[in-house]
Amino acid sequence: MTLSEEIVDAINAVNGVHPGFRAVHAKGTVCEGTFTATPEAARLSRAAHLQGEEVRCTVRFSNASGNPKASDAHPLASRGIGVKFHLPGGGATDMAALPLPLFMVRNADDFLGFTRARTPDPETGRPDPDRMMAFVADHPETAAAIQLGLPKLAPTTSYATSGYNGLHAFGLVAADGGETWGRYSWVPVEGEHYLSDPEREAAGRDYLQHEIRERLEGDGEARLRLDFKLAADGDSLTDPTEEWQGEREIVTLGELTVTGVIEEPADGPLVFDPNNLTDGILASADPVLAARSPAYSVSVERRLA
Numbered sequence: 664m665t666l667s668e669e670i671v672d673a674i675n676a677v678n679g680v681h682p683g684f685r686a687v688h689a690k691g692t693v694c695e696g697t698f699t700a701t702p703e704a705a706r707l708s709r710a711a712h713l714q715g716e717e718v719r720c721t722v723r724f725s726n727a728s729g730n731p732k733a734s735d736a737h738p739l740a741s742r743g744i745g746v747k748f749h750l751p752g753g754g755a756t757d758m759a760a761l762p763l764p765l766f767m768v769r770n771a772d773d774f775l776g777f778t779r780a781r782t783p784d785p786e787t788g789r790p791d792p793d794r795m796m797a798f799v800a801d802h803p804e805t806a807a808a809i810q811l812g813l814p815k816l817a818p819t820t821s822y823a824t825s826g827y828n829g830l831h832a833f834g835l836v837a838a839d840g841g842e843t844w845g846r847y848s849w850v851p852v853e854g855e856h857y858l859s860d861p862e863r864e865a866a867g868r869d870y871l872q873h874e875i876r877e878r879l880e881g882d883g884e885a886r887l888r889l890d891f892k893l894a895a896d897g898d899s900l901t902d903p904t905e906e907w908q909g910e911r912e913i914v915t916l917g918e919l920t921v922t923g924v925i926e927e928p929a930d931g932p933l934v935f936d937p938n939n940l941t942d943g944i945l946a947s948a949d950p951v952l953a954a955r956s957p958a959y960s961v962s963v964e965r966r967l968a
């Protein structure tokens with residue numbers, strides 16, 4: 664068995680097996696929209712979707728759980744956004760991001776260990792606290808990332824009022840070959856807004872799905888700004904658990920306007936693979952980034968089987 668298969672099995676042990684669904688981010692809403700890059704983006708990268716011409720996008724907002732019946736109103740229900748940019752010359756490039764400011768683990772082995780530590784005990788139906796404590800004791804970076812991330816997992820009023828972070832470092836490559844490294848974030852133009860406790864208690868299981876549909880079927884839009892935080896000397900480009908402490912220059916690369924809900928396209932599986940890049944964007948040597956594509960492929964094969 665490959666490490667990716669072990670990882671997807673471990674995810675399934677936490678969330679259950681739900682045939683036809685993604686192993687995680689099982690429940691989601693597929694949308695269409697457009698992205699327009701800023702002149703600064705074109706200056707920093709020669710990528711086709713960053714030259715300023717409006718490009719078409721397929722977007723999927725999701726609940727991060729692997730259980731399609733998980734509640735959006737759970738106090739720790741994480742979300743996700745996948746963005747596929749359809750390139751002017753054909754083909755596409757992807758991004759997939761989460762509300763967490765830092766990832767919980769540094770590599771695929773730790774992801775497996777962390778996921779196994781979260782597996783519910785068959786007798787109690789809950790994870791064994793001793794197992795999780797033991798994992799966290801050996802991985803202080805996991806405790807720190809969770810502590811920083813918890814407030815961001817709280818239910819937002821809309822998918823359009825949540826922030827989403829790319830977590831890994833990526834490089835932008837300019838026309839002259841110059842490289843600029845940073846981490847990207849989707850920032851809601853309306854601001855980040857969370858449900859109050861009474862609103863959360865009153866919210867239905869699928870309220871985020873309903874909200875985005877109602878918003879986009881009416882006059883509403885979801886607008887998210889793409890910001891790129893530039894790495895300073897000494898910032899890790901390979902450890903997604905490392906906080907880049909202190910002030911950093913932030914360059915706005917563009918804005919996404921989500922305009923309508925669409926059916927999941929029938930012409931092949933919709934996958935947001937963070938390593939599906941295009942000329943003008945470089946992947947860092949972050950081992951978590953490298954581990955994602957093969958794990959996504961296992962999930963895709965199984966959901967299509």
Ligand code: HEM
Nearest residue numbers: 685688723743744745759760761774829830958959962963
């Ligand atoms: C080793 C680490 C990770 C593993 C093993 C993993 C695994 C997976 C799997 C199996 C899927 C379902 C793929 C599919 O069936 O299409 C998925 C979806 C997703 N992941 Fe990850 N993931 C990891 C890290 C991350 C990170 C760091 C981020 C964000 C920065 C992220 C964001 C997402 C999002 C947004 C989706 C949903 C995409 C969609 O709507 O189709 N994941 N992940």
